[in-house]
Amino acid sequence: MSLHDERSFFDAFDAALAGDDLALVPWLTPPAxxxxxxxxxxxxxxxxxxxxxxxxxxxxxxxxxxxxxxxxxxxxxxxxxxxxxxxxxxxxxxxxxxxxxxxxxxxxxxxxxxxxxxxxxSAADASLLDPAALSTLPAEGLASITLGLHPTLHLASFEASIPSLWLAHQSPLRGEAHQLADAPEQILFVRTGPHVQSHLVDPATFAFLESLQRREAVLAAAECALAADPECSLPHILTGAIALGLFTTINLIPDTPR
Amino acid sequence: MTIAPAAGLGLKPQHYAEAISDTAAGAWFEVHPENYMCEGGPRHAALGAVRDKHPLSLHGVGLSLAGDEAPDEAHLAQLRYLVDRYEPFLVSEHLAWSRRGGVYRSDLLPFPRTSSALIRIARHIDRTQEALGRRILIENPSLYLSLHGHDYGELEFLVDLCRRTGCGLLLDVNNVYVSASNLGYSAEAYIDAVSASLVGEIHLAGHAPDPTLGAGLLIDTHGAPIDETVWRLFRRLVGRIGPRPTLIERDDNIPTYTHLAAERDAAASILVYTHEAALVSA
Incomplete structure (x- = not known):
């Protein structure tokens, strides 16, 4: 190995970092x-x-x-x-x-x-959709438009109450009193200002938002919500999402029948 | 009148509010751009608020300029974005390597200062300055190994890089002291040999003896107040070359803002003193 072989030096240094004390011998006299x-x-x-x-x-x-x-x-x-x-x-x-x-x-x-x-x-900041814009949506357009979600929105679903356990650890009691239960739970994170908000959400809201995350139309998202919970209230889901600031844009889906 | 940047502080997240409201003359701040390579959030909001009030410097740790691979283009693009967004008055990097084969080693690693290394690193600096659209400063790293195979001394190598690429020097006085102590050469001679026209910024920081080897191996910890020896070398340097923007770095055992500001103010008074002395003797 030549002292002037650049590539060999870097290979040898990596081997030395990985634990080989003798790898750098042409360049370094042990012990080092x-x-x-x-x-x-x-x-x-x-x-x-x-x-x-x-x-x-x-x-x-x-x-x-x-x-x-x-x-x-x-x-x-x-x-x-x-x-x-x-x-x-x-x-x-x-x-x-x-x-x-x-x-x-x-x-x-x-x-x-x-x-x-x-x-x-750490996600990108974004301005929120004016809720008034939602009231102008024509009912017949719901199959061809979708709602852009806030870039800071993240969703997760679990078979057990891990979200509740996690939330309990954010309090000063550090979740010591929390018992893990085998109940499915869904949680969302969103940040529309300096602080990240974390909220447990019901299965219908979760299904609605997941569908919008896949850039599906509002109508398809509503069908997903109803499939998750036939008793759910779509106006309730929309109001809740608006209150949390989850929507940023109204987008036309290209190539959909109107 | 705008006051030129004098002595500054490495900006820590726990000190954002105090940094924003700091009114010291010539105060400025420096951050590692890598800590801001995310798309948004409170960190950017805070840095923007600091930048609204003070000059800012970006001091990179991840370009791996001395590596055997060219600087990562995606990393350069992110750095360019931060340069455009925050308009720093200085941008700097290290004479070291860290990135290779898709792995980032979070340290500033040494290499043999050969003729081919000189050509390679000059090419990497050229590419960086081209991508950023501006001049950068290169910092002398702390050295812990006496490598064989050097064709150049460190200062000679840095000066040659400046000459070839038009970049400048960020002289870290603590690193000069740590390397000189670890490798057995004179820190004073190094400081005295630095060419005044190339130095664009000075760094000061604390070091510590290795926990097992003691003073035989000094570690550039950034975890302690600046040592008296380093203050002495700093006075010796600016007494000769005149004042330069000077940064107090602290990354571990972070004390109160007041404590750091006192170290910053001590550096500022030395800069003012040397400036006035230069005016008197002129």
Whole structure:
């Protein structure tokens, strides 16, 4: 290996970061304690980024458990981008199959909620649709128009009451009194100002919003809501969504029969 | 009259409100653009409010200019967006690498300063300045390893990069001290050799001895007040080259804003003093 072989140097440095103390030998005479400085900084920066995003998981597991788990994740799935503010999308899925997390099967779900909260917090800002515009919609157009949803809106659905458990951990009591139940729950996150709001929603509202997220027409979204709950009230769903500021635009769907 | 940026502070999220209402003469702030590479939200709102009141500098950590891969075009585009949005008075990066093969190593890694590295890094700086439509400053990193295979000294290498690309120097005085101490050369000689015309910004920060090795290995922690040795080197530098925008960096063990502002004001008085001394002797 030549000292002037650039590519070999970078390959060797990566091997050294991965733990091979002798990988850099042409360029570095061991022992080189400075290598540990780089190794530590790289892992702890990734752990710190995850700790900022997955604040509820830190509360649930305690700081030591969290940092150990985050360190294992960071070694297996290092950041791909210097914008660490966006790091951690794979952490919830990884937790689901992380053996030490198996006793607390709700952790992966709660991590998913932390991630969605963070996505809502950092998503693009947008101005809200004037509710008056909705009242001018012609009934016969509902099959060909859709409502643009706020870019900060995120939805999640669970088979158990993980959203309630997560919400309880946002209070000063830190969810200590919450019992996990096998009841399906749906939650939404939205941010129309400085603060992310999190709300449990009923199945019909959830189905309505999910349909709009797929850019389906208002009529199709209403059918989805009714399929989820035949007793639901569409005006009630719309008023609730307007009150939360979920709509930003009215859009014509191209190529639909009118 | 607009007062030129004098001494500034690294902006921390816990200090947004105090930064916005700070009225110190010449106060300015610096952020890592990577922390603002999201689409919206409170972080951008706060940075916009700080920028409405104060000059801002963008100090990148992720371009990997010394790497064997060209700077990432998507990253450059995001940086350009932030430059256009916040109109910083300075944009800087490091003489280091971090990104390779689709993995980002969140540190500022060293490399052999060879002739081919010089050509490669000059190309990366050219591309960056072209993408941003402006000049950047390059910072000397903290070094922890005595690598073999260097064709150039660090300062010589930086000066050559400036000459080839038109970029300037961000001289981190703490990094000069940490590297000189770790690698066994004279920090004073380094400081005395810096060409005044190339320095566009100065950084000051705290360091700490390695927890196991002690003073034999100094770590650039940004987690402590600025050391007296570093203040001395700073006075020596600006006494010779004159005042430059000077930043207090603190990223760990973050104290109150008042505490950081006091360090900032101490740097500001040294800058004023050296400026007045230069006027008297002129």
């Amino acid at each position: 304690p400075g290598l540990a400085v780089y190794r530590n900084t790289i892992v702890s920066a990734a752990i710190d980024a995850l700790a900022a995003t997955f604040a509820t998981i830190r509360l649930m597991t305690g700081e030591d458990w969290f940092r150990a788990a985050a360190g294992e994740f960071a070694r297996a799935h290092p950041p791909i981008d210097p914008a660490l503010v966006n790091y951690g999308a794979d952490f919830p899925g990884w937790l689901a199959s992380f053996p030490p997390a198996q006793d607390a099967h709700y952790l992966a779900g709660a991590a998913r909620l932390d991630w969605l909260w963070w996505q809502s917090w």
